[in-house]
Amino acid sequence: MSAAGGFLTPGSPHAELERRYRRLLRLYPREFRARRTDEMIGVLMASADDGQSRPARGDVRDIVRGSLLERLRGPRGGWPFALSAFALVAPLFLVLTDILQVAFPYPESQAAVQRRLSLLKGRGVPAADILPSGFVPQHVGGPQLLSQPAFLILVAGHLIVAAAVLAGLRRTALAALVIAAAADYTQWTALHVLQPGTGTLAFLTIAVFLLEAIALASADPRAARRREGWQQVFPVLALAAAAQLLALSYDAARGGDLMFSNGGELHATSGSPFMVTGCVLALLAVLLPLPLGLGWRASLLLAAACYPLVILAATASGPAFGRLPQTLGTGPVSAPVAHMIILSILYLPPLLVLGRAVTRTVRARRPRDREA
Protein backbone atom coordinates (compact mmCIF):
# COMPACT_ATOMS: atom_id res chain seq x y z
CA MET A 1 0.00 0.00 0.00
CA SER A 2 1.40 3.35 -0.92
CA ALA A 3 -1.68 5.41 -0.19
CA ALA A 4 -1.62 8.67 1.66
CA GLY A 5 -1.06 6.90 4.95
CA GLY A 6 -0.74 10.13 6.89
CA PHE A 7 -4.40 11.06 6.23
CA LEU A 8 -6.12 7.77 7.05
CA THR A 9 -9.66 7.87 8.36
CA PRO A 10 -9.76 6.99 12.06
CA GLY A 11 -11.21 3.49 12.49
CA SER A 12 -10.37 2.41 8.92
CA PRO A 13 -8.42 -0.89 8.53
CA HIS A 14 -5.20 0.94 7.77
CA ALA A 15 -5.58 3.36 10.68
CA GLU A 16 -6.07 0.31 12.88
CA LEU A 17 -3.02 -1.35 11.28
CA GLU A 18 -0.87 1.73 11.89
CA ARG A 19 -2.01 1.91 15.50
CA ARG A 20 -1.05 -1.76 15.99
CA TYR A 21 2.34 -1.31 14.30
CA ARG A 22 3.07 1.71 16.48
CA ARG A 23 2.21 -0.33 19.58
CA LEU A 24 4.53 -3.11 18.37
CA LEU A 25 7.37 -0.65 17.79
CA ARG A 26 7.26 0.28 21.48
CA LEU A 27 9.33 -2.86 22.00
CA TYR A 28 12.36 -0.91 20.74
CA PRO A 29 14.49 1.17 23.15
CA ARG A 30 13.31 4.77 23.53
CA GLU A 31 16.35 6.27 21.79
CA PHE A 32 15.86 4.03 18.73
CA ARG A 33 12.11 4.78 18.64
CA ALA A 34 12.70 8.51 18.70
CA ARG A 35 14.87 8.23 15.59
CA ARG A 36 13.10 5.52 13.61
CA THR A 37 9.40 5.10 14.42
CA ASP A 38 7.97 7.42 11.75
CA GLU A 39 10.31 6.04 9.11
CA MET A 40 9.56 2.42 9.99
CA ILE A 41 5.80 3.07 10.05
CA GLY A 42 6.14 4.49 6.54
CA VAL A 43 7.88 1.32 5.32
CA LEU A 44 5.51 -1.05 7.16
CA MET A 45 2.42 0.71 5.81
CA ALA A 46 3.86 0.86 2.31
CA SER A 47 4.44 -2.91 2.43
CA ALA A 48 0.91 -3.67 3.74
CA ASP A 49 -1.86 -5.15 1.57
CA ASP A 50 -5.08 -3.28 0.86
CA GLY A 51 -7.61 -3.87 3.63
CA GLN A 52 -4.99 -5.32 5.98
CA SER A 53 -5.81 -4.39 9.58
CA ARG A 54 -3.40 -6.61 11.54
CA PRO A 55 0.40 -6.73 11.37
CA ALA A 56 1.74 -9.56 9.21
CA ARG A 57 3.16 -12.46 11.27
CA GLY A 58 6.52 -12.13 9.53
CA ASP A 59 6.68 -8.44 10.47
CA VAL A 60 5.76 -9.20 14.10
CA ARG A 61 8.56 -11.80 14.33
CA ASP A 62 10.99 -9.44 12.61
CA ILE A 63 10.15 -6.50 14.91
CA VAL A 64 10.34 -8.63 18.09
CA ARG A 65 13.72 -10.02 16.99
CA GLY A 66 14.99 -6.59 15.90
CA SER A 67 13.91 -4.92 19.15
CA LEU A 68 15.64 -7.58 21.25
CA LEU A 69 18.83 -7.13 19.24
CA GLU A 70 18.66 -3.34 19.67
CA ARG A 71 18.24 -3.70 23.44
CA LEU A 72 21.18 -6.07 23.53
CA ARG A 73 23.29 -3.75 21.35
CA GLY A 74 22.58 -0.74 23.56
CA PRO A 75 22.65 2.98 22.83
CA ARG A 76 24.74 4.52 20.07
CA GLY A 77 28.33 5.15 20.96
CA GLY A 78 29.52 1.59 21.65
CA TRP A 79 32.36 1.20 24.16
CA PRO A 80 33.16 4.93 24.50
CA PHE A 81 29.58 5.63 25.61
CA ALA A 82 29.41 2.55 27.87
CA LEU A 83 32.66 3.52 29.58
CA SER A 84 31.56 7.16 29.97
CA ALA A 85 28.26 6.03 31.47
CA PHE A 86 30.10 3.75 33.90
CA ALA A 87 32.41 6.60 34.93
CA LEU A 88 29.32 8.80 35.42
CA VAL A 89 27.34 6.46 37.69
CA ALA A 90 30.04 4.50 39.58
CA PRO A 91 30.54 7.30 42.19
CA LEU A 92 26.83 7.01 42.93
CA PHE A 93 27.48 3.39 43.94
CA LEU A 94 30.04 4.55 46.51
CA VAL A 95 27.68 7.18 47.96
CA LEU A 96 24.77 4.71 48.05
CA THR A 97 26.81 2.14 49.98
CA ASP A 98 27.64 4.85 52.56
CA ILE A 99 23.92 5.64 52.96
CA LEU A 100 23.04 1.94 53.28
CA GLN A 101 25.61 1.45 56.03
CA VAL A 102 24.08 4.27 58.07
CA ALA A 103 20.57 2.99 57.36
CA PHE A 104 21.12 -0.66 58.40
CA PRO A 105 22.97 -1.04 61.71
CA TYR A 106 23.67 -4.34 63.50
CA PRO A 107 25.77 -5.36 66.52
CA GLU A 108 28.74 -7.66 66.14
CA SER A 109 28.44 -11.20 67.57
CA GLN A 110 30.57 -12.48 70.47
CA ALA A 111 32.08 -15.05 68.09
CA ALA A 112 33.31 -12.21 65.87
CA VAL A 113 35.03 -10.55 68.86
CA GLN A 114 36.74 -13.82 69.81
CA ARG A 115 37.90 -14.32 66.25
CA ARG A 116 39.33 -10.78 66.11
CA LEU A 117 41.18 -11.25 69.39
CA SER A 118 42.62 -14.62 68.33
CA LEU A 119 43.74 -13.09 65.02
CA LEU A 120 45.49 -10.23 66.83
CA LYS A 121 47.10 -12.71 69.22
CA GLY A 122 48.22 -14.83 66.27
CA ARG A 123 49.87 -11.75 64.76
CA GLY A 124 51.72 -11.01 68.00
CA VAL A 125 49.84 -7.79 68.80
CA PRO A 126 50.22 -7.13 72.57
CA ALA A 127 46.91 -6.89 74.43
CA ALA A 128 47.93 -3.43 75.68
CA ASP A 129 47.93 -2.17 72.05
CA ILE A 130 44.36 -3.23 71.42
CA LEU A 131 41.80 -0.48 71.92
CA PRO A 132 39.19 -1.19 74.64
CA SER A 133 36.56 -1.36 71.88
CA GLY A 134 38.44 -4.36 70.44
CA PHE A 135 37.33 -6.53 73.39
CA VAL A 136 33.58 -5.87 73.16
CA PRO A 137 31.06 -6.43 70.34
CA GLN A 138 31.04 -3.37 68.10
CA HIS A 139 28.00 -1.65 66.81
CA VAL A 140 28.30 -2.02 63.05
CA GLY A 141 26.82 0.65 60.84
CA GLY A 142 23.98 2.97 61.87
CA PRO A 143 23.90 6.69 62.75
CA GLN A 144 26.87 6.24 65.12
CA LEU A 145 29.05 6.10 61.99
CA LEU A 146 28.35 9.80 61.49
CA SER A 147 30.36 10.57 64.63
CA GLN A 148 33.41 8.65 63.38
CA PRO A 149 35.94 10.99 61.66
CA ALA A 150 37.31 8.15 59.46
CA PHE A 151 33.83 7.41 58.10
CA LEU A 152 33.11 11.11 57.51
CA ILE A 153 36.38 11.48 55.59
CA LEU A 154 35.42 8.45 53.53
CA VAL A 155 31.94 9.84 52.75
CA ALA A 156 33.40 13.26 51.95
CA GLY A 157 35.81 11.58 49.51
CA HIS A 158 32.93 9.75 47.81
CA LEU A 159 30.83 12.93 47.58
CA ILE A 160 33.72 14.94 46.13
CA VAL A 161 34.30 12.22 43.49
CA ALA A 162 30.58 12.26 42.61
CA ALA A 163 30.44 16.07 42.45
CA ALA A 164 33.63 16.32 40.36
CA VAL A 165 32.33 13.68 37.93
CA LEU A 166 29.01 15.51 37.59
CA ALA A 167 30.86 18.78 36.96
CA GLY A 168 33.04 17.07 34.37
CA LEU A 169 36.25 17.69 36.37
CA ARG A 170 38.03 14.44 35.54
CA ARG A 171 41.40 15.24 37.14
CA THR A 172 39.79 16.46 40.36
CA ALA A 173 37.59 13.35 40.40
CA LEU A 174 40.63 11.12 39.91
CA ALA A 175 42.56 12.85 42.71
CA ALA A 176 39.55 12.63 45.05
CA LEU A 177 39.17 8.97 44.10
CA VAL A 178 42.75 8.25 45.18
CA ILE A 179 42.18 10.04 48.52
CA ALA A 180 38.88 8.19 49.06
CA ALA A 181 40.56 4.86 48.24
CA ALA A 182 43.30 5.66 50.79
CA ALA A 183 40.59 6.44 53.39
CA ASP A 184 38.88 3.15 52.56
CA TYR A 185 42.20 1.33 52.87
CA THR A 186 42.74 2.92 56.32
CA GLN A 187 39.32 1.68 57.43
CA TRP A 188 40.12 -1.74 56.06
CA THR A 189 43.44 -2.11 57.86
CA ALA A 190 42.45 -0.47 61.19
CA LEU A 191 43.47 -2.66 64.15
CA HIS A 192 45.40 -4.84 61.64
CA VAL A 193 42.37 -7.03 60.99
CA LEU A 194 39.37 -6.75 58.78
CA GLN A 195 36.76 -4.58 60.44
CA PRO A 196 33.11 -5.55 60.02
CA GLY A 197 30.77 -3.19 58.22
CA THR A 198 32.63 -0.26 56.66
CA GLY A 199 35.94 -2.12 56.56
CA THR A 200 34.38 -5.15 54.86
CA LEU A 201 32.54 -3.04 52.34
CA ALA A 202 35.71 -1.08 51.56
CA PHE A 203 37.54 -4.37 51.07
CA LEU A 204 34.80 -5.80 48.84
CA THR A 205 34.41 -2.72 46.67
CA ILE A 206 38.04 -2.04 45.81
CA ALA A 207 37.27 -3.21 42.26
CA VAL A 208 34.77 -0.35 41.85
CA PHE A 209 37.47 2.20 42.79
CA LEU A 210 39.91 0.58 40.41
CA LEU A 211 37.46 0.37 37.51
CA GLU A 212 36.19 3.91 38.12
CA ALA A 213 39.75 5.26 38.08
CA ILE A 214 40.51 3.50 34.76
CA ALA A 215 37.16 4.59 33.29
CA LEU A 216 37.74 8.21 34.35
CA ALA A 217 41.24 8.20 32.91
CA SER A 218 40.04 7.01 29.51
CA ALA A 219 36.50 8.33 29.01
CA ASP A 220 34.68 11.59 29.67
CA PRO A 221 31.64 11.09 31.92
CA ARG A 222 30.06 14.21 30.38
CA ALA A 223 29.62 12.28 27.12
CA ALA A 224 27.10 10.03 28.87
CA ARG A 225 24.94 12.74 30.42
CA ARG A 226 21.94 11.89 28.27
CA ARG A 227 18.94 9.84 29.27
CA GLU A 228 20.54 6.46 28.50
CA GLY A 229 23.56 7.26 30.66
CA TRP A 230 21.40 8.19 33.63
CA GLN A 231 19.30 5.05 33.26
CA GLN A 232 22.34 3.15 34.56
CA VAL A 233 21.39 4.50 37.98
CA PHE A 234 18.83 1.66 38.31
CA PRO A 235 21.31 -1.23 37.99
CA VAL A 236 23.74 0.71 40.22
CA LEU A 237 21.03 0.93 42.92
CA ALA A 238 20.66 -2.86 42.77
CA LEU A 239 24.44 -3.27 42.84
CA ALA A 240 24.81 -1.07 45.96
CA ALA A 241 22.12 -3.08 47.78
CA ALA A 242 23.88 -6.28 46.67
CA ALA A 243 27.21 -4.97 48.00
CA GLN A 244 25.69 -4.19 51.40
CA LEU A 245 24.10 -7.65 51.67
CA LEU A 246 27.26 -9.41 50.50
CA ALA A 247 29.29 -7.45 53.08
CA LEU A 248 26.87 -8.69 55.77
CA SER A 249 27.22 -12.29 54.58
CA TYR A 250 31.03 -11.88 54.46
CA ASP A 251 31.04 -10.61 58.07
CA ALA A 252 28.82 -13.52 59.12
CA ALA A 253 31.05 -16.05 57.35
CA ARG A 254 34.22 -14.72 58.98
CA GLY A 255 32.95 -13.66 62.39
CA GLY A 256 30.05 -15.93 63.26
CA ASP A 257 26.34 -15.28 62.92
CA LEU A 258 24.98 -11.76 62.59
CA MET A 259 22.84 -10.32 65.36
CA PHE A 260 19.59 -8.57 64.61
CA SER A 261 17.10 -6.96 66.90
CA ASN A 262 13.62 -8.43 66.82
CA GLY A 263 11.13 -6.79 69.17
CA GLY A 264 13.87 -5.66 71.54
CA GLU A 265 15.66 -9.04 71.65
CA LEU A 266 18.74 -9.91 69.65
CA HIS A 267 18.57 -12.92 67.36
CA ALA A 268 21.44 -14.59 65.56
CA THR A 269 21.03 -14.88 61.82
CA SER A 270 23.19 -16.92 59.46
CA GLY A 271 24.83 -15.03 56.60
CA SER A 272 23.51 -17.45 53.97
CA PRO A 273 20.20 -15.67 53.25
CA PHE A 274 22.15 -12.39 52.82
CA MET A 275 24.61 -14.06 50.49
CA VAL A 276 21.85 -15.57 48.33
CA THR A 277 19.85 -12.30 48.24
CA GLY A 278 23.04 -10.33 47.52
CA CYS A 279 23.95 -12.65 44.64
CA VAL A 280 20.41 -12.40 43.21
CA LEU A 281 20.57 -8.58 43.41
CA ALA A 282 24.01 -8.57 41.79
CA LEU A 283 22.63 -10.74 38.97
CA LEU A 284 19.68 -8.34 38.65
CA ALA A 285 22.12 -5.41 38.42
CA VAL A 286 24.05 -7.16 35.65
CA LEU A 287 20.93 -8.15 33.66
CA LEU A 288 18.91 -4.93 34.17
CA PRO A 289 20.72 -3.00 31.40
CA LEU A 290 19.26 -5.39 28.81
CA PRO A 291 15.52 -4.69 29.30
CA LEU A 292 16.43 -1.01 29.81
CA GLY A 293 18.06 -1.04 26.36
CA LEU A 294 21.50 -0.12 27.74
CA GLY A 295 23.17 -3.00 25.94
CA TRP A 296 25.57 -5.83 26.69
CA ARG A 297 28.55 -3.52 27.22
CA ALA A 298 26.87 -1.90 30.25
CA SER A 299 26.07 -5.40 31.56
CA LEU A 300 29.66 -6.51 31.12
CA LEU A 301 31.09 -3.47 32.96
CA LEU A 302 28.66 -3.97 35.86
CA ALA A 303 29.57 -7.68 35.94
CA ALA A 304 33.26 -6.70 36.12
CA ALA A 305 32.50 -4.35 39.04
CA CYS A 306 30.56 -6.91 41.08
CA TYR A 307 32.57 -10.03 40.18
CA PRO A 308 35.23 -9.77 42.97
CA LEU A 309 32.53 -8.80 45.46
CA VAL A 310 30.37 -11.85 44.69
CA ILE A 311 33.31 -14.28 44.53
CA LEU A 312 34.76 -13.05 47.83
CA ALA A 313 31.47 -13.08 49.72
CA ALA A 314 30.34 -16.40 48.29
CA THR A 315 33.61 -18.18 49.12
CA ALA A 316 34.61 -16.37 52.35
CA SER A 317 34.17 -19.52 54.45
CA GLY A 318 34.33 -22.01 51.62
CA PRO A 319 37.29 -24.06 50.49
CA ALA A 320 38.16 -21.84 47.52
CA PHE A 321 39.41 -18.68 49.22
CA GLY A 322 38.82 -19.19 52.93
CA ARG A 323 41.39 -21.94 53.12
CA LEU A 324 43.53 -21.22 50.11
CA PRO A 325 46.04 -18.84 51.78
CA GLN A 326 46.57 -21.26 54.65
CA THR A 327 46.73 -24.34 52.41
CA LEU A 328 49.11 -22.74 49.94
CA GLY A 329 51.09 -21.04 52.72
CA THR A 330 51.94 -24.32 54.38
CA GLY A 331 52.39 -26.21 51.10
CA PRO A 332 54.90 -25.92 48.30
CA VAL A 333 53.64 -22.44 47.33
CA SER A 334 54.67 -19.51 49.55
CA ALA A 335 52.08 -17.20 51.13
CA PRO A 336 52.95 -14.19 48.90
CA VAL A 337 52.51 -16.39 45.80
CA ALA A 338 49.23 -17.71 47.20
CA HIS A 339 48.00 -14.15 47.69
CA MET A 340 49.10 -13.24 44.17
CA ILE A 341 47.07 -16.18 42.83
CA ILE A 342 44.01 -15.06 44.80
CA LEU A 343 44.41 -11.43 43.68
CA SER A 344 44.75 -12.59 40.05
CA ILE A 345 41.59 -14.69 40.30
CA LEU A 346 39.70 -11.78 41.85
CA TYR A 347 40.91 -8.81 39.86
CA LEU A 348 42.34 -10.05 36.56
CA PRO A 349 38.96 -10.79 34.88
CA PRO A 350 37.53 -7.30 35.65
CA LEU A 351 40.79 -5.66 34.57
CA LEU A 352 40.71 -7.60 31.29
CA VAL A 353 37.14 -6.39 30.64
CA LEU A 354 38.17 -2.79 31.39
CA GLY A 355 41.28 -3.23 29.25
CA ARG A 356 39.14 -4.20 26.28
CA ALA A 357 36.72 -1.33 26.92
CA VAL A 358 39.58 1.18 27.11
CA THR A 359 41.29 -0.20 23.98
CA ARG A 360 38.06 0.05 21.98
CA THR A 361 37.40 3.55 23.32
CA VAL A 362 40.87 4.77 22.37
CA ARG A 363 40.60 3.13 18.93
CA ALA A 364 37.21 4.76 18.34
CA ARG A 365 38.66 8.17 19.28
CA ARG A 366 41.65 7.96 16.92
CA PRO A 367 39.89 8.67 13.58
CA ARG A 368 38.26 11.77 15.12
CA ASP A 369 41.62 12.94 16.45
CA ARG A 370 43.15 12.51 13.00
CA GLU A 371 40.31 14.49 11.42
CA ALA A 372 40.81 17.20 14.04
Next chain:
Amino acid sequence: MQETTFLILTALAQGPQHGYGIIQDVRRISGERVALRAGTLYGALERLDADGLIAMDREEVVDGRLRRYYRLTDEGTARLAEEARRLQESAATALRRLDALRPGLAGGAA
Protein backbone atom coordinates in the same frame (compact mmCIF):
# COMPACT_ATOMS: atom_id res chain seq x y z
CA MET B 1 30.29 -8.84 5.75
CA GLN B 2 26.80 -10.34 6.04
CA GLU B 3 24.79 -10.84 2.87
CA THR B 4 22.09 -8.41 4.05
CA THR B 5 24.70 -5.71 4.63
CA PHE B 6 26.28 -6.38 1.24
CA LEU B 7 22.90 -6.16 -0.51
CA ILE B 8 21.92 -2.91 1.25
CA LEU B 9 25.25 -1.29 0.36
CA THR B 10 24.84 -2.54 -3.22
CA ALA B 11 21.35 -1.00 -3.36
CA LEU B 12 22.80 2.34 -2.21
CA ALA B 13 25.64 2.12 -4.75
CA GLN B 14 23.11 3.22 -7.38
CA GLY B 15 22.36 6.43 -5.49
CA PRO B 16 20.52 7.65 -2.39
CA GLN B 17 17.43 5.60 -1.53
CA HIS B 18 14.76 5.56 1.18
CA GLY B 19 13.88 2.51 3.31
CA TYR B 20 11.10 1.11 1.14
CA GLY B 21 13.19 1.72 -1.99
CA ILE B 22 16.07 -0.27 -0.47
CA ILE B 23 13.72 -3.19 0.32
CA GLN B 24 12.46 -3.28 -3.28
CA ASP B 25 15.97 -2.93 -4.74
CA VAL B 26 17.43 -5.67 -2.52
CA ARG B 27 14.63 -7.99 -3.65
CA ARG B 28 15.51 -7.21 -7.30
CA ILE B 29 19.29 -7.54 -6.82
CA SER B 30 18.94 -10.90 -5.06
CA GLY B 31 16.60 -12.28 -7.73
CA GLU B 32 13.57 -12.20 -5.37
CA ARG B 33 15.52 -14.39 -2.90
CA VAL B 34 15.99 -11.84 -0.09
CA ALA B 35 12.86 -10.05 1.18
CA LEU B 36 13.97 -7.59 3.86
CA ARG B 37 11.47 -6.57 6.51
CA ALA B 38 11.42 -3.26 8.38
CA GLY B 39 12.97 -4.60 11.62
CA THR B 40 15.92 -6.19 9.82
CA LEU B 41 16.40 -3.23 7.49
CA TYR B 42 16.47 -0.56 10.20
CA GLY B 43 18.65 -2.66 12.48
CA ALA B 44 21.16 -2.92 9.62
CA LEU B 45 20.84 0.81 8.77
CA GLU B 46 21.55 1.69 12.43
CA ARG B 47 24.71 -0.40 12.42
CA LEU B 48 25.90 0.88 9.04
CA ASP B 49 25.23 4.47 10.09
CA ALA B 50 27.08 4.00 13.41
CA ASP B 51 30.02 2.40 11.54
CA GLY B 52 30.15 5.34 9.14
CA LEU B 53 29.42 3.25 6.02
CA ILE B 54 26.21 5.13 5.17
CA ALA B 55 24.86 8.58 5.98
CA MET B 56 21.53 10.34 5.71
CA ASP B 57 21.24 12.19 2.42
CA ARG B 58 17.96 14.07 2.88
CA GLU B 59 14.46 13.86 4.32
CA GLU B 60 11.16 14.20 2.49
CA VAL B 61 7.55 14.04 3.57
CA VAL B 62 5.46 12.17 0.99
CA ASP B 63 1.71 11.71 1.57
CA GLY B 64 2.21 12.70 5.20
CA ARG B 65 4.89 10.05 5.74
CA LEU B 66 8.55 10.68 6.54
CA ARG B 67 11.03 9.40 3.99
CA ARG B 68 14.68 9.45 4.89
CA TYR B 69 17.16 8.92 2.06
CA TYR B 70 20.50 7.25 2.70
CA ARG B 71 23.70 7.32 0.69
CA LEU B 72 27.02 5.48 0.76
CA THR B 73 29.90 7.30 2.46
CA ASP B 74 33.44 7.12 1.05
CA GLU B 75 34.24 4.48 3.64
CA GLY B 76 31.09 2.56 2.70
CA THR B 77 32.03 2.69 -0.99
CA ALA B 78 35.52 1.40 -0.23
CA ARG B 79 34.20 -1.43 1.97
CA LEU B 80 31.65 -2.46 -0.68
CA ALA B 81 34.31 -2.47 -3.41
CA GLU B 82 36.62 -4.53 -1.23
CA GLU B 83 33.87 -7.03 -0.42
CA ALA B 84 32.75 -7.27 -4.06
CA ARG B 85 36.35 -8.04 -5.13
CA ARG B 86 36.68 -10.64 -2.38
CA LEU B 87 33.42 -12.33 -3.41
CA GLN B 88 34.44 -12.20 -7.07
CA GLU B 89 37.77 -13.88 -6.31
CA SER B 90 36.10 -16.56 -4.16
CA ALA B 91 33.47 -17.23 -6.84
CA ALA B 92 36.15 -17.41 -9.56
CA THR B 93 38.12 -19.94 -7.50
CA ALA B 94 34.99 -22.03 -6.89
CA LEU B 95 34.08 -22.01 -10.58
CA ARG B 96 37.64 -22.92 -11.65
CA ARG B 97 37.66 -25.89 -9.29
CA LEU B 98 34.19 -27.00 -10.29
CA ASP B 99 35.25 -26.80 -13.92
CA ALA B 100 38.29 -28.97 -13.18
CA LEU B 101 36.13 -31.44 -11.24
CA ARG B 102 33.29 -31.71 -13.76
CA PRO B 103 33.96 -29.80 -16.99
CA GLY B 104 30.89 -27.91 -18.07
CA LEU B 105 29.26 -27.90 -14.61
CA ALA B 106 30.45 -24.37 -13.93
CA GLY B 107 29.10 -23.20 -17.28
CA GLY B 108 32.57 -22.69 -18.72
CA ALA B 109 33.17 -19.66 -16.59
CA ALA B 110 36.45 -18.61 -14.96
